[in-house]
Amino acid sequence: MPFELTDLHTSADIGLVATGKNRFELFNDAAIGLTSIMVDIDGLMENRERPVSLRGENFEDLFFQWLSEIIFIKDAERFLMKRAEINFEKEGQAALQGRLFGDSIDPKRHILKTDVKAVTFYKFRVEKMGEIWKAEVVFDL
Protein backbone atom coordinates (compact mmCIF):
# COMPACT_ATOMS: atom_id res chain seq x y z
CA MET A 1 0.00 0.00 0.00
CA PRO A 2 1.64 3.29 -1.05
CA PHE A 3 -0.10 5.30 1.67
CA GLU A 4 -1.95 4.64 4.88
CA LEU A 5 -4.14 6.92 6.98
CA THR A 6 -3.52 6.67 10.70
CA ASP A 7 -4.81 8.01 14.00
CA LEU A 8 -1.67 7.09 15.87
CA HIS A 9 -0.59 10.61 16.79
CA THR A 10 -3.79 12.58 17.21
CA SER A 11 -7.44 12.19 18.18
CA ALA A 12 -8.71 15.36 16.49
CA ASP A 13 -6.88 15.17 13.19
CA ILE A 14 -5.46 12.53 10.85
CA GLY A 15 -2.05 11.14 10.03
CA LEU A 16 -0.65 9.84 6.76
CA VAL A 17 2.23 7.45 6.20
CA ALA A 18 3.44 7.32 2.60
CA THR A 19 6.19 5.25 1.03
CA GLY A 20 7.78 5.11 -2.40
CA LYS A 21 10.61 3.45 -4.26
CA ASN A 22 11.78 6.88 -5.35
CA ARG A 23 11.10 10.54 -4.67
CA PHE A 24 8.41 10.78 -7.35
CA GLU A 25 6.46 7.84 -5.93
CA LEU A 26 6.67 9.30 -2.42
CA PHE A 27 5.37 12.71 -3.53
CA ASN A 28 2.68 11.31 -5.82
CA ASP A 29 1.41 8.75 -3.30
CA ALA A 30 1.37 11.23 -0.42
CA ALA A 31 -0.58 13.73 -2.55
CA ILE A 32 -3.09 11.07 -3.57
CA GLY A 33 -3.39 10.05 0.09
CA LEU A 34 -4.07 13.67 1.00
CA THR A 35 -6.69 14.07 -1.75
CA SER A 36 -8.35 10.81 -0.65
CA ILE A 37 -9.11 12.38 2.76
CA MET A 38 -11.12 15.09 0.97
CA VAL A 39 -12.82 13.19 -1.85
CA ASP A 40 -13.50 9.71 -3.22
CA ILE A 41 -10.59 9.76 -5.64
CA ASP A 42 -12.13 7.23 -8.06
CA GLY A 43 -14.80 9.78 -8.89
CA LEU A 44 -12.28 12.38 -10.08
CA MET A 45 -11.71 12.93 -13.76
CA GLU A 46 -8.54 14.28 -15.33
CA ASN A 47 -10.20 17.12 -17.19
CA ARG A 48 -7.96 19.90 -15.86
CA GLU A 49 -4.24 20.35 -15.66
CA ARG A 50 -2.02 23.03 -14.25
CA PRO A 51 1.72 23.58 -13.93
CA VAL A 52 3.52 23.24 -10.61
CA SER A 53 6.94 24.55 -9.66
CA LEU A 54 8.24 24.50 -6.09
CA ARG A 55 11.55 25.10 -4.39
CA GLY A 56 12.38 24.24 -0.77
CA GLU A 57 15.27 24.87 1.57
CA ASN A 58 15.79 21.12 1.77
CA PHE A 59 13.97 17.96 0.71
CA GLU A 60 11.78 17.86 3.83
CA ASP A 61 10.79 21.48 3.29
CA LEU A 62 9.97 20.72 -0.36
CA PHE A 63 7.69 17.87 0.74
CA PHE A 64 5.90 20.19 3.21
CA GLN A 65 5.42 22.78 0.46
CA TRP A 66 4.20 20.14 -1.99
CA LEU A 67 1.40 18.97 0.30
CA SER A 68 0.55 22.56 1.26
CA GLU A 69 0.24 23.38 -2.45
CA ILE A 70 -2.30 20.55 -2.98
CA ILE A 71 -4.40 22.03 -0.15
CA PHE A 72 -3.95 25.59 -1.46
CA ILE A 73 -5.20 24.82 -5.01
CA LYS A 74 -8.19 22.95 -3.58
CA ASP A 75 -9.45 26.21 -2.02
CA ALA A 76 -8.01 28.86 -4.35
CA GLU A 77 -8.71 27.10 -7.66
CA ARG A 78 -11.23 24.43 -6.58
CA PHE A 79 -8.79 21.95 -8.13
CA LEU A 80 -8.59 18.38 -6.79
CA MET A 81 -5.41 16.62 -7.84
CA LYS A 82 -5.63 13.06 -9.14
CA ARG A 83 -2.23 12.54 -10.70
CA ALA A 84 1.09 14.32 -10.97
CA GLU A 85 3.86 14.34 -13.53
CA ILE A 86 6.79 15.95 -11.80
CA ASN A 87 10.54 16.00 -12.14
CA PHE A 88 13.03 16.80 -9.44
CA GLU A 89 16.16 18.76 -9.95
CA LYS A 90 19.29 16.69 -9.53
CA GLU A 91 20.01 14.97 -6.23
CA GLY A 92 20.79 17.48 -3.49
CA GLN A 93 18.59 20.20 -5.02
CA ALA A 94 15.23 20.69 -3.31
CA ALA A 95 13.10 21.73 -6.27
CA LEU A 96 10.50 20.19 -8.53
CA GLN A 97 8.47 21.12 -11.56
CA GLY A 98 5.83 19.48 -13.67
CA ARG A 99 2.08 19.26 -14.13
CA LEU A 100 -0.89 18.30 -11.98
CA PHE A 101 -3.92 16.56 -13.46
CA GLY A 102 -7.32 16.53 -11.81
CA ASP A 103 -10.86 17.80 -11.59
CA SER A 104 -12.84 20.84 -10.43
CA ILE A 105 -14.75 20.37 -7.16
CA ASP A 106 -18.30 19.39 -8.07
CA PRO A 107 -20.61 18.28 -5.24
CA LYS A 108 -23.01 16.82 -7.84
CA ARG A 109 -20.40 14.43 -9.26
CA HIS A 110 -18.03 13.91 -6.33
CA ILE A 111 -18.28 12.23 -2.97
CA LEU A 112 -16.74 15.03 -0.95
CA LYS A 113 -15.48 13.96 2.46
CA THR A 114 -13.62 16.02 5.07
CA ASP A 115 -11.78 19.23 4.32
CA VAL A 116 -8.07 19.33 5.12
CA LYS A 117 -7.04 22.68 6.57
CA ALA A 118 -3.26 22.35 6.67
CA VAL A 119 -0.10 20.29 6.89
CA THR A 120 1.30 20.37 10.41
CA PHE A 121 4.89 19.97 11.60
CA TYR A 122 3.66 17.64 14.35
CA LYS A 123 5.55 14.31 14.00
CA PHE A 124 6.52 15.45 10.49
CA ARG A 125 9.23 13.23 9.03
CA VAL A 126 10.67 12.40 5.60
CA GLU A 127 13.49 9.88 5.34
CA LYS A 128 15.14 7.36 3.08
CA MET A 129 15.24 3.92 4.68
CA GLY A 130 17.47 1.73 2.57
CA GLU A 131 15.94 1.85 -0.88
CA ILE A 132 12.54 3.12 0.31
CA TRP A 133 11.46 6.70 0.87
CA LYS A 134 9.05 7.15 3.78
CA ALA A 135 7.13 10.16 5.06
CA GLU A 136 4.88 10.72 8.08
CA VAL A 137 2.63 13.73 8.36
CA VAL A 138 -0.36 14.89 10.42
CA PHE A 139 -3.01 16.98 8.69
CA ASP A 140 -5.27 19.43 10.50
CA LEU A 141 -8.93 18.68 9.77
Added chain:
Amino acid sequence: MKKERFRQITPNIWEIPVDFKQGMLVPARILTSETLVDGIDERVIDQITNVACLPGIKKYALCMPDGHSGYGFPIGGVAAFSLRDGVISPGGIGFDINCGMRLLRTNLIFDELKPKMEELLNKLFSTIPSGVGSSGFVELNRKEFNELMERGAEWCLTNGYATSADLEHIENRGRLEPADHTAVSEKSISRGINQMGTLGSGNHYLEVEIATPENIYDRETAKVFGIDRDYQVILAIHCGSRGFGHQIATDYLQIFDKCAKKYGLTVRDRELMSAPAKSEEGERYFRAMACAANAAFANRQLIVSGIRRVLKDVFKKSDEELGIETIYDVAHNIAKIEKYEIDGHMEELLIHRKGATRSFGPGRPEIPLKYQSVGQPVIVGGSMETGSALLCGTKKADEESFGSTLHGAGRTMSRMQAKRMIRGDAVKQRMKESGILVKTGYMPGLAEEAAFAYKDIDDVIEAVDAIGISRRVARFYPVMNIKG
Protein backbone atom coordinates in the same frame (compact mmCIF):
# COMPACT_ATOMS: atom_id res chain seq x y z
CA MET B 1 -4.02 5.64 37.25
CA LYS B 2 -2.70 8.95 35.97
CA LYS B 3 -3.81 10.99 38.95
CA GLU B 4 -1.14 9.48 41.17
CA ARG B 5 1.48 11.12 38.96
CA PHE B 6 -0.08 14.53 39.51
CA ARG B 7 -0.07 16.81 42.53
CA GLN B 8 -3.67 17.49 43.47
CA ILE B 9 -3.96 21.22 44.18
CA THR B 10 -7.73 21.30 44.73
CA PRO B 11 -10.36 18.61 44.09
CA ASN B 12 -10.38 19.61 40.39
CA ILE B 13 -6.90 21.01 39.70
CA TRP B 14 -4.02 18.62 38.98
CA GLU B 15 -0.44 19.81 38.67
CA ILE B 16 2.47 18.30 36.76
CA PRO B 17 5.64 19.68 38.38
CA VAL B 18 8.57 21.19 36.47
CA ASP B 19 10.76 18.15 37.10
CA PHE B 20 8.39 16.01 35.02
CA LYS B 21 10.27 16.92 31.85
CA GLN B 22 13.59 18.59 31.15
CA GLY B 23 13.12 22.18 30.02
CA MET B 24 9.81 22.89 31.75
CA LEU B 25 9.83 26.51 32.95
CA VAL B 26 6.53 26.37 34.81
CA PRO B 27 4.28 23.56 36.04
CA ALA B 28 1.45 22.30 33.84
CA ARG B 29 -2.03 22.24 35.30
CA ILE B 30 -4.90 20.07 34.17
CA LEU B 31 -8.24 21.47 35.22
CA THR B 32 -10.62 18.57 35.41
CA SER B 33 -12.65 16.42 37.75
CA GLU B 34 -11.48 13.32 39.61
CA THR B 35 -13.77 11.28 37.33
CA LEU B 36 -12.24 12.62 34.11
CA VAL B 37 -8.58 12.89 35.10
CA ASP B 38 -7.75 9.22 34.54
CA GLY B 39 -9.13 9.44 31.02
CA ILE B 40 -6.63 12.15 30.01
CA ASP B 41 -4.73 11.02 26.93
CA GLU B 42 -0.94 10.50 27.42
CA ARG B 43 -0.39 12.68 24.34
CA VAL B 44 -2.18 15.56 26.09
CA ILE B 45 0.27 15.29 28.99
CA ASP B 46 3.18 15.30 26.55
CA GLN B 47 1.78 18.28 24.64
CA ILE B 48 0.88 20.46 27.64
CA THR B 49 4.29 19.84 29.24
CA ASN B 50 5.93 20.84 25.93
CA VAL B 51 3.98 24.11 26.15
CA ALA B 52 5.41 24.60 29.66
CA CYS B 53 8.88 24.70 28.04
CA LEU B 54 8.16 27.72 25.81
CA PRO B 55 10.14 30.89 26.61
CA GLY B 56 8.44 33.60 28.64
CA ILE B 57 5.52 31.42 29.80
CA LYS B 58 3.90 32.68 33.01
CA LYS B 59 2.56 30.73 36.00
CA TYR B 60 1.29 27.51 34.36
CA ALA B 61 0.56 25.80 31.06
CA LEU B 62 -3.12 24.98 31.42
CA CYS B 63 -5.37 22.31 29.97
CA MET B 64 -9.15 22.58 30.26
CA PRO B 65 -11.40 19.56 31.08
CA ASP B 66 -12.32 19.08 27.41
CA GLY B 67 -8.61 18.75 26.56
CA HIS B 68 -7.63 16.22 23.92
CA SER B 69 -4.63 15.66 21.70
CA GLY B 70 -4.05 17.84 18.69
CA TYR B 71 -0.77 19.17 17.32
CA GLY B 72 1.55 21.57 19.20
CA PHE B 73 -0.74 22.69 22.05
CA PRO B 74 -3.36 20.16 23.09
CA ILE B 75 -6.88 21.23 22.18
CA GLY B 76 -8.12 22.87 25.37
CA GLY B 77 -4.71 24.45 25.97
CA VAL B 78 -4.20 27.91 27.49
CA ALA B 79 -0.89 29.69 28.04
CA ALA B 80 0.16 33.24 28.91
CA PHE B 81 3.42 34.72 27.66
CA SER B 82 5.34 37.79 28.69
CA LEU B 83 5.24 40.50 26.03
CA ARG B 84 8.81 41.39 26.96
CA ASP B 85 10.56 38.04 26.63
CA GLY B 86 7.82 35.62 25.63
CA VAL B 87 6.79 34.12 22.31
CA ILE B 88 3.83 33.91 19.98
CA SER B 89 3.12 30.46 18.53
CA PRO B 90 0.72 29.58 15.67
CA GLY B 91 0.59 26.06 17.16
CA GLY B 92 -0.94 27.61 20.28
CA ILE B 93 -3.78 29.15 18.29
CA GLY B 94 -4.47 26.54 15.63
CA PHE B 95 -4.72 26.72 11.87
CA ASP B 96 -8.38 27.64 12.10
CA ILE B 97 -7.76 31.07 13.60
CA ASN B 98 -10.83 32.31 15.52
CA CYS B 99 -12.72 29.12 15.12
CA GLY B 100 -15.59 29.98 17.42
CA MET B 101 -19.25 29.78 18.33
CA ARG B 102 -22.19 32.10 17.72
CA LEU B 103 -25.45 31.60 19.62
CA LEU B 104 -28.72 33.18 18.46
CA ARG B 105 -31.99 33.53 20.36
CA THR B 106 -35.36 33.80 18.66
CA ASN B 107 -38.95 34.53 19.69
CA LEU B 108 -39.98 31.19 18.17
CA ILE B 109 -41.01 28.22 20.28
CA PHE B 110 -40.72 24.53 19.41
CA ASP B 111 -44.44 24.12 18.57
CA GLU B 112 -44.09 26.71 15.79
CA LEU B 113 -41.02 24.93 14.44
CA LYS B 114 -42.39 21.36 14.44
CA PRO B 115 -44.51 21.60 11.25
CA LYS B 116 -41.69 23.39 9.41
CA MET B 117 -38.76 21.14 10.34
CA GLU B 118 -38.06 19.55 6.94
CA GLU B 119 -38.56 22.81 5.05
CA LEU B 120 -36.27 24.71 7.40
CA LEU B 121 -33.58 22.03 7.26
CA ASN B 122 -33.54 21.97 3.47
CA LYS B 123 -33.56 25.75 3.10
CA LEU B 124 -30.78 26.26 5.64
CA PHE B 125 -28.73 23.56 3.94
CA SER B 126 -29.11 25.14 0.51
CA THR B 127 -28.50 28.70 1.77
CA ILE B 128 -25.51 28.15 4.08
CA PRO B 129 -22.76 26.46 2.02
CA SER B 130 -20.81 23.70 3.72
CA GLY B 131 -18.31 20.98 2.89
CA VAL B 132 -14.99 20.73 1.01
CA GLY B 133 -14.13 23.82 -1.05
CA SER B 134 -17.55 25.47 -0.70
CA SER B 135 -17.98 29.09 -1.87
CA GLY B 136 -19.98 31.78 -0.10
CA PHE B 137 -22.83 33.94 -1.40
CA VAL B 138 -20.88 37.20 -1.01
CA GLU B 139 -18.71 38.18 -3.96
CA LEU B 140 -15.81 40.33 -2.83
CA ASN B 141 -13.08 42.10 -4.75
CA ARG B 142 -9.59 42.48 -3.26
CA LYS B 143 -10.30 45.95 -1.85
CA GLU B 144 -13.49 44.77 -0.17
CA PHE B 145 -11.77 41.68 1.25
CA ASN B 146 -8.95 43.89 2.62
CA GLU B 147 -11.61 46.00 4.35
CA LEU B 148 -13.40 42.91 5.67
CA MET B 149 -10.23 41.46 7.19
CA GLU B 150 -9.35 44.74 8.89
CA ARG B 151 -12.86 45.61 10.13
CA GLY B 152 -14.42 42.18 10.74
CA ALA B 153 -18.09 42.22 11.70
CA GLU B 154 -18.10 46.02 11.39
CA TRP B 155 -17.70 45.50 7.63
CA CYS B 156 -20.88 43.41 7.76
CA LEU B 157 -22.75 46.24 9.50
CA THR B 158 -21.65 48.78 6.86
CA ASN B 159 -22.72 46.42 4.08
CA GLY B 160 -26.12 45.45 5.47
CA TYR B 161 -25.30 41.99 6.84
CA ALA B 162 -25.44 42.85 10.55
CA THR B 163 -27.33 44.94 13.07
CA SER B 164 -25.58 47.21 15.55
CA ALA B 165 -26.96 44.92 18.30
CA ASP B 166 -25.11 41.99 16.68
CA LEU B 167 -21.83 43.88 17.00
CA GLU B 168 -22.49 44.70 20.67
CA HIS B 169 -22.66 40.98 21.38
CA ILE B 170 -19.51 39.73 19.67
CA GLU B 171 -16.18 39.34 21.47
CA ASN B 172 -14.19 42.54 20.76
CA ARG B 173 -17.30 43.82 18.93
CA GLY B 174 -16.19 41.58 16.06
CA ARG B 175 -13.06 43.58 15.28
CA LEU B 176 -9.64 42.59 16.55
CA GLU B 177 -6.77 45.06 16.42
CA PRO B 178 -4.12 45.50 15.05
CA ALA B 179 -5.32 43.84 11.83
CA ASP B 180 -3.21 44.85 8.85
CA HIS B 181 -3.85 43.41 5.38
CA THR B 182 -0.23 44.02 4.33
CA ALA B 183 0.82 41.25 6.76
CA VAL B 184 -1.24 38.72 4.78
CA SER B 185 0.04 36.79 1.74
CA GLU B 186 -1.56 36.72 -1.70
CA LYS B 187 -2.02 32.97 -1.22
CA SER B 188 -4.10 33.54 1.92
CA ILE B 189 -6.31 36.00 0.07
CA SER B 190 -6.77 33.60 -2.86
CA ARG B 191 -7.77 30.81 -0.49
CA GLY B 192 -10.26 32.84 1.51
CA ILE B 193 -11.80 35.48 -0.72
CA ASN B 194 -14.56 33.22 -2.06
CA GLN B 195 -15.28 31.40 1.20
CA MET B 196 -16.92 34.05 3.35
CA GLY B 197 -20.32 32.89 4.62
CA THR B 198 -19.47 29.18 4.60
CA LEU B 199 -19.38 26.60 7.39
CA GLY B 200 -16.49 24.42 6.26
CA SER B 201 -16.44 20.75 7.25
CA GLY B 202 -15.23 18.37 9.97
CA ASN B 203 -16.80 19.30 13.29
CA HIS B 204 -18.27 22.57 12.00
CA TYR B 205 -22.03 22.85 12.07
CA LEU B 206 -25.19 24.87 12.22
CA GLU B 207 -27.64 23.59 14.78
CA VAL B 208 -31.22 24.38 15.78
CA GLU B 209 -31.81 23.69 19.46
CA ILE B 210 -34.52 24.00 22.06
CA ALA B 211 -34.27 25.57 25.51
CA THR B 212 -36.32 23.10 27.52
CA PRO B 213 -37.39 24.43 30.96
CA GLU B 214 -35.82 21.53 32.89
CA ASN B 215 -32.40 22.40 31.45
CA ILE B 216 -32.34 26.04 32.51
CA TYR B 217 -30.13 25.98 35.59
CA ASP B 218 -29.99 29.70 36.29
CA ARG B 219 -33.23 31.30 35.12
CA GLU B 220 -32.26 34.87 36.01
CA THR B 221 -28.97 34.81 34.09
CA ALA B 222 -30.62 32.96 31.21
CA LYS B 223 -33.16 35.77 31.00
CA VAL B 224 -30.40 38.38 30.86
CA PHE B 225 -28.96 36.40 27.90
CA GLY B 226 -32.35 36.41 26.13
CA ILE B 227 -33.51 32.90 27.06
CA ASP B 228 -36.92 34.07 28.22
CA ARG B 229 -39.56 31.51 27.19
CA ASP B 230 -40.15 27.79 27.56
CA TYR B 231 -39.15 25.63 24.58
CA GLN B 232 -37.51 28.62 22.90
CA VAL B 233 -35.78 28.01 19.56
CA ILE B 234 -32.02 28.71 19.66
CA LEU B 235 -29.46 28.49 16.85
CA ALA B 236 -25.77 27.63 17.26
CA ILE B 237 -23.04 28.15 14.66
CA HIS B 238 -19.58 26.61 14.90
CA CYS B 239 -16.98 27.62 12.29
CA GLY B 240 -13.89 29.78 11.75
CA SER B 241 -11.80 31.73 9.28
CA ARG B 242 -11.84 29.06 6.53
CA GLY B 243 -8.93 28.75 4.07
CA PHE B 244 -7.88 32.35 4.74
CA GLY B 245 -6.88 31.64 8.34
CA HIS B 246 -5.51 28.19 7.50
CA GLN B 247 -3.10 29.71 4.97
CA ILE B 248 -2.00 32.53 7.32
CA ALA B 249 -1.07 29.95 9.94
CA THR B 250 0.71 27.81 7.32
CA ASP B 251 2.69 30.81 6.03
CA TYR B 252 3.84 31.99 9.44
CA LEU B 253 4.62 28.52 10.75
CA GLN B 254 7.14 28.24 7.91
CA ILE B 255 8.46 31.77 8.50
CA PHE B 256 8.94 31.04 12.22
CA ASP B 257 10.58 27.69 11.41
CA LYS B 258 13.15 29.49 9.29
CA CYS B 259 13.86 32.34 11.73
CA ALA B 260 14.11 30.19 14.88
CA LYS B 261 17.88 29.96 14.62
CA LYS B 262 18.18 33.76 14.42
CA TYR B 263 16.39 34.07 17.78
CA GLY B 264 18.03 31.03 19.35
CA LEU B 265 14.66 29.33 19.83
CA THR B 266 14.37 25.58 20.17
CA VAL B 267 11.10 23.77 20.78
CA ARG B 268 10.31 20.20 21.81
CA ASP B 269 7.72 19.85 19.07
CA ARG B 270 8.28 21.59 15.72
CA GLU B 271 4.58 22.46 15.58
CA LEU B 272 5.24 24.76 18.57
CA MET B 273 7.62 26.81 16.43
CA SER B 274 7.41 30.37 17.72
CA ALA B 275 8.86 33.82 17.36
CA PRO B 276 9.52 36.36 20.10
CA ALA B 277 6.30 38.31 20.61
CA LYS B 278 8.22 41.56 20.13
CA SER B 279 10.18 40.47 17.05
CA GLU B 280 9.39 41.77 13.57
CA GLU B 281 8.10 38.32 12.53
CA GLY B 282 6.08 37.85 15.73
CA GLU B 283 4.39 41.23 15.49
CA ARG B 284 3.67 40.71 11.80
CA TYR B 285 2.02 37.34 12.55
CA PHE B 286 -0.08 39.00 15.28
CA ARG B 287 -1.35 41.54 12.72
CA ALA B 288 -2.09 38.79 10.18
CA MET B 289 -3.75 36.64 12.86
CA ALA B 290 -6.02 39.60 13.72
CA CYS B 291 -7.04 39.73 10.02
CA ALA B 292 -8.00 36.04 10.15
CA ALA B 293 -9.87 36.59 13.42
CA ASN B 294 -11.83 39.42 11.79
CA ALA B 295 -12.59 37.26 8.75
CA ALA B 296 -13.98 34.60 11.11
CA PHE B 297 -16.17 37.15 12.93
CA ALA B 298 -17.42 38.33 9.52
CA ASN B 299 -17.89 34.75 8.31
CA ARG B 300 -20.16 33.86 11.22
CA GLN B 301 -22.01 37.17 10.80
CA LEU B 302 -22.65 36.47 7.11
CA ILE B 303 -24.03 33.06 8.06
CA VAL B 304 -26.33 34.83 10.54
CA SER B 305 -27.61 37.07 7.74
CA GLY B 306 -28.36 33.93 5.68
CA ILE B 307 -30.19 32.38 8.63
CA ARG B 308 -32.31 35.53 9.06
CA ARG B 309 -33.34 35.37 5.38
CA VAL B 310 -34.28 31.70 5.64
CA LEU B 311 -36.29 32.07 8.86
CA LYS B 312 -38.24 35.03 7.45
CA ASP B 313 -39.05 32.97 4.35
CA VAL B 314 -40.03 29.81 6.22
CA PHE B 315 -42.05 31.40 9.03
CA LYS B 316 -43.43 34.38 7.04
CA LYS B 317 -42.68 36.69 9.96
CA SER B 318 -40.97 40.05 10.24
CA ASP B 319 -37.58 40.63 11.89
CA GLU B 320 -39.36 42.04 14.95
CA GLU B 321 -41.67 39.04 15.23
CA LEU B 322 -38.83 36.54 14.84
CA GLY B 323 -36.57 38.38 17.31
CA ILE B 324 -33.36 36.75 16.06
CA GLU B 325 -30.65 38.28 18.23
CA THR B 326 -27.04 37.40 18.86
CA ILE B 327 -26.64 36.14 22.43
CA TYR B 328 -22.88 36.17 21.99
CA ASP B 329 -20.07 35.21 19.64
CA VAL B 330 -16.88 33.77 21.12
CA ALA B 331 -13.48 32.89 19.70
CA HIS B 332 -11.91 29.66 20.89
CA ASN B 333 -8.71 29.61 18.78
CA ILE B 334 -6.95 32.92 19.32
CA ALA B 335 -4.17 34.95 20.92
CA LYS B 336 -5.00 38.21 22.70
CA ILE B 337 -3.28 40.76 24.88
CA GLU B 338 -4.93 40.87 28.31
CA LYS B 339 -3.88 42.05 31.78
CA TYR B 340 -3.43 39.66 34.72
CA GLU B 341 -1.79 39.79 38.12
CA ILE B 342 1.71 38.32 38.14
CA ASP B 343 3.71 38.44 41.39
CA GLY B 344 1.45 41.13 42.81
CA HIS B 345 1.56 43.40 39.76
CA MET B 346 -0.80 43.74 36.82
CA GLU B 347 0.99 42.81 33.61
CA GLU B 348 -0.03 42.72 29.97
CA LEU B 349 0.35 39.17 28.66
CA LEU B 350 -0.16 37.42 25.36
CA ILE B 351 -2.84 34.82 26.09
CA HIS B 352 -3.00 31.84 23.72
CA ARG B 353 -6.29 29.94 23.69
CA LYS B 354 -6.44 26.86 21.51
CA GLY B 355 -9.79 25.19 21.96
CA ALA B 356 -10.53 27.38 24.97
CA THR B 357 -12.99 30.23 25.50
CA ARG B 358 -12.55 33.59 27.20
CA SER B 359 -14.56 33.62 30.43
CA PHE B 360 -14.69 37.17 31.76
CA GLY B 361 -16.76 37.71 34.89
CA PRO B 362 -19.12 40.48 35.95
CA GLY B 363 -17.90 44.06 35.79
CA ARG B 364 -15.26 43.61 33.08
CA PRO B 365 -15.35 46.60 30.71
CA GLU B 366 -14.72 44.31 27.72
CA ILE B 367 -18.16 42.67 27.95
CA PRO B 368 -21.50 44.18 26.85
CA LEU B 369 -23.25 46.56 29.22
CA LYS B 370 -26.27 44.25 29.24
CA TYR B 371 -24.14 41.42 30.68
CA GLN B 372 -22.12 43.46 33.20
CA SER B 373 -24.06 42.08 36.17
CA VAL B 374 -23.70 38.40 35.27
CA GLY B 375 -20.52 37.99 33.22
CA GLN B 376 -19.75 37.07 29.64
CA PRO B 377 -21.77 34.31 27.94
CA VAL B 378 -19.58 31.25 27.33
CA ILE B 379 -20.83 29.04 24.51
CA VAL B 380 -19.89 25.38 24.70
CA GLY B 381 -20.39 23.25 21.61
CA GLY B 382 -21.39 19.66 22.23
CA SER B 383 -21.71 16.74 19.85
CA MET B 384 -24.49 16.65 17.23
CA GLU B 385 -26.49 14.34 19.47
CA THR B 386 -26.20 16.28 22.71
CA GLY B 387 -26.48 19.96 21.78
CA SER B 388 -24.66 22.94 23.21
CA ALA B 389 -24.55 24.70 26.53
CA LEU B 390 -24.52 28.25 27.78
CA LEU B 391 -22.35 29.22 30.72
CA CYS B 392 -21.20 32.54 32.07
CA GLY B 393 -17.78 33.90 32.90
CA THR B 394 -16.50 34.44 36.44
CA LYS B 395 -13.92 36.51 38.33
CA LYS B 396 -12.36 33.23 39.50
CA ALA B 397 -11.29 32.51 35.91
CA ASP B 398 -8.96 35.53 36.12
CA GLU B 399 -7.17 33.92 39.07
CA GLU B 400 -7.12 30.29 37.96
CA SER B 401 -7.00 30.19 34.17
CA PHE B 402 -6.08 33.58 32.65
CA GLY B 403 -9.77 34.33 32.12
CA SER B 404 -10.36 31.10 30.20
CA THR B 405 -12.59 28.06 30.27
CA LEU B 406 -13.55 25.07 28.13
CA HIS B 407 -14.88 25.24 24.54
CA GLY B 408 -16.60 21.91 23.91
CA ALA B 409 -17.05 18.38 25.12
CA GLY B 410 -13.63 17.15 23.92
CA ARG B 411 -12.97 14.05 21.88
CA THR B 412 -12.40 10.69 23.54
CA MET B 413 -11.47 8.86 20.35
CA SER B 414 -10.17 9.61 16.88
CA ARG B 415 -12.40 10.14 13.87
CA MET B 416 -11.07 6.91 12.36
CA GLN B 417 -11.88 4.92 15.48
CA ALA B 418 -15.40 6.35 15.59
CA LYS B 419 -15.93 5.32 11.95
CA ARG B 420 -14.74 1.82 12.77
CA MET B 421 -17.44 1.60 15.47
CA ILE B 422 -20.51 2.91 13.66
CA ARG B 423 -21.74 3.85 10.20
CA GLY B 424 -22.94 7.35 9.39
CA ASP B 425 -26.40 6.17 8.33
CA ALA B 426 -26.81 4.39 11.69
CA VAL B 427 -26.00 7.66 13.47
CA LYS B 428 -28.54 9.46 11.28
CA GLN B 429 -31.20 6.87 12.12
CA ARG B 430 -30.42 7.04 15.82
CA MET B 431 -30.66 10.83 15.72
CA LYS B 432 -33.97 10.63 13.86
CA GLU B 433 -35.34 8.33 16.57
CA SER B 434 -34.29 10.94 19.15
CA GLY B 435 -36.11 13.65 17.20
CA ILE B 436 -33.00 15.21 15.60
CA LEU B 437 -32.94 15.82 11.85
CA VAL B 438 -29.48 15.96 10.28
CA LYS B 439 -28.24 16.85 6.81
CA THR B 440 -24.71 16.56 5.51
CA GLY B 441 -22.86 16.24 2.23
CA TYR B 442 -20.83 13.29 3.53
CA MET B 443 -22.72 10.59 5.44
CA PRO B 444 -19.71 8.69 6.93
CA GLY B 445 -18.66 12.02 8.50
CA LEU B 446 -21.64 11.68 10.86
CA ALA B 447 -19.91 8.70 12.47
CA GLU B 448 -16.86 10.88 13.21
CA GLU B 449 -19.08 13.23 15.20
CA ALA B 450 -21.19 10.63 17.03
CA ALA B 451 -21.86 11.38 20.70
CA PHE B 452 -19.76 8.45 21.95
CA ALA B 453 -16.66 9.96 20.27
CA TYR B 454 -16.86 12.83 22.80
CA LYS B 455 -16.71 13.18 26.56
CA ASP B 456 -20.02 13.67 28.33
CA ILE B 457 -20.67 17.41 28.01
CA ASP B 458 -22.35 17.49 31.43
CA ASP B 459 -19.23 16.02 33.06
CA VAL B 460 -16.88 18.66 31.59
CA ILE B 461 -19.30 21.47 32.43
CA GLU B 462 -19.62 20.16 35.96
CA ALA B 463 -15.83 20.30 36.24
CA VAL B 464 -15.51 23.98 35.22
CA ASP B 465 -18.52 24.85 37.38
CA ALA B 466 -16.89 23.17 40.37
CA ILE B 467 -13.53 24.89 39.77
CA GLY B 468 -15.45 28.15 39.39
CA ILE B 469 -13.91 29.30 36.07
CA SER B 470 -17.40 29.54 34.56
CA ARG B 471 -20.91 28.98 35.79
CA ARG B 472 -23.60 26.75 34.31
CA VAL B 473 -26.66 28.61 32.94
CA ALA B 474 -28.50 26.37 30.44
CA ARG B 475 -28.28 23.33 28.20
CA PHE B 476 -30.05 23.11 24.85
CA TYR B 477 -31.55 20.07 23.19
CA PRO B 478 -30.73 19.67 19.46
CA VAL B 479 -33.54 19.11 16.96
CA MET B 480 -31.76 19.89 13.67
CA ASN B 481 -28.15 19.79 12.57
CA ILE B 482 -26.37 20.77 9.38
CA LYS B 483 -22.97 19.16 9.52
CA GLY B 484 -20.24 20.64 7.40
